C-alpha cells in the first residue's frame with residue numbers, strides 16, 4: 427500500500443492525515459513551519475456554514491456550485507467527526523443568525539488530530555500528494571501579481587503559506603480557478619502588532635463608521651459593508667497605501683459586534699493608529715468623536731487550484747492530475763466573490779481528499 431504525503435499541517439492537512447490514518451493508510455505529514463496548526467492555530471476557530479445553501483450561493487456568487495454544495499452538505503458530519511475525536515467546543519453555536527457551526531479551541535483541534543508531523547520540511551515531494559499549504563497570502567510577489575493592491579497588504583496569517591501548493595500544482599499542469607484576485611482579510615490598526623493579536627485587534631465596525639481614504643475621499647458607504655466586512659477590506663486594498671480612516675460618532679461607539687462594543691475595539695487599537703480629529707488629512711464629518719487609521723490585511727487567498735468534488739486537482743480540460751489532491755485554501759473556487767468559512771472548506775475538503783486518496 428503506497429504511502430500518501432500531506433503537505434502542510436493546518437486544518438486541511440491535519441484533517442486529511444487523521445482520516446487517512448483512520449482508513450489505515452500510511453501517511454507522512456510535512457510542515458514547512460516551526461509548529462503545527464497553520465493559520466487555524468491563530469484563528470477564532472469558528473467552523474460554520476450558511477443556514478441555507480442558497481444564502482451561501484448568494485454570498486459567494488462566483489464560487490463553484492458543486493464545491494459549495496459539497497462543503498455545505500458535509501460540514502455537519504465533519505464537525506461531528508471533529509467532536510467525536512475530542513476537539514473541544516467553546517461555543518455550541520456561531521452567535522450569528524445566518525450561520526450554523528461551532529467554535530473550537532484551536533489548540534484542542536491540533537491535539538484531537540495529532541499524529542507525527544515532520545516540521546521544517548517542504549511538503550512538495552514525489553508520489554501521491556495532498557496539497558494543504560494554505561494558499562499564497564504570505565507571498566508579496568504572488569499577492570501583487572494576482573490581487574494587485576495599491577500598496578503591500580499586511581499579513582494577518584501564518585508566515586509560511588507562500589503559494590508553494592499553487593506553484594507545484596501549476597508545474598504539474600493544474601488549472602487555476604476564477605477569482606484569483608479575491609482574498610479574505612480584515613482591516614487592522616495601522617500600527618505594529620503580532621500574531622497573538624490578529625483576532626483581538628481586528629477593527630470590525632466599518633458598518634458603523636464613515637470610511638475615508640488618505641486623500642479624504644469617502645470611498646465606501648457603511649450601508650454597503652457586507653456582514654463579514656470583507657468587501658470594505660478589498661476596497662481599502664485599492665486605496666492609497668491600502669489604508670483607510672474609520673471615523674466614528676458617539677452612537678457608533680455604543681454599537682455592539684458580538685461580545686464587544688465598537689468603543690472596546692477602538693480602545694484596543696494601538697495608540698499609533700488612533701488619530702486625533704485635528705490630525706486627520708481631511709475635514710472630520712459633523713459629530714465625529716474618534717478616528718482610527720486601518721490597513722487592509724490579508725488572512726487568506728480565495729482563488730487557487732481547480733479541484734473536483736473528490737478534491738482531485740484538475741487540468742484546464744477538466745481531467746484529474748494523477749495522485750494529486752488539494753484541500754483548504756490551496757483549493758480555490760469555493761468562496762469566490764464573497765466570504766465563507768475557510769475552516770469549513772479545509773475540514774471538509776481535507777476529509778474528502780483523504781477518502782479519495784485512500785481508495786487509490
Ligand SMILES: Cc1cc2nc3c(=O)[nH]c(=O)nc-3n(C[C@H](O)[C@H](O)[C@H](O)COP(=O)(O)OP(=O)(O)OC[C@H]3O[C@@H](n4cnc5c(N)ncnc54)[C@H](O)[C@@H]3O)c2cc1C
Pocket residue numbers: 433434435436437438439456457458459461462463464465466467468469470471472473474547548549550558559560561582583584586587588590591624625725726753754755756766767768769770772
Ligand atoms: C486571525 C484569524 C482568524 C480566523 N478566524 C476564522 C474563523 O473563525 N473561521 C474560519 O472559518 N476561518 C478563520 N480563519 C481562516 C482559517 O484559519 C483558514 O481558512 C484555515 O486555517 C485554512 O486551512 P488550511 O489548512 O488551508 O491552511 P492553514 O491552516 O493555514 O495551514 C497551512 C499550513 O501549510 C504549511 N505550509 C505552507 N507551505 C508549505 C510547504 N511547502 N510544505 C509544507 N507545509 C507548508 C503552513 O506552514 C501551514 O501550517 C482565521 C484566520 C486567522 C489568521
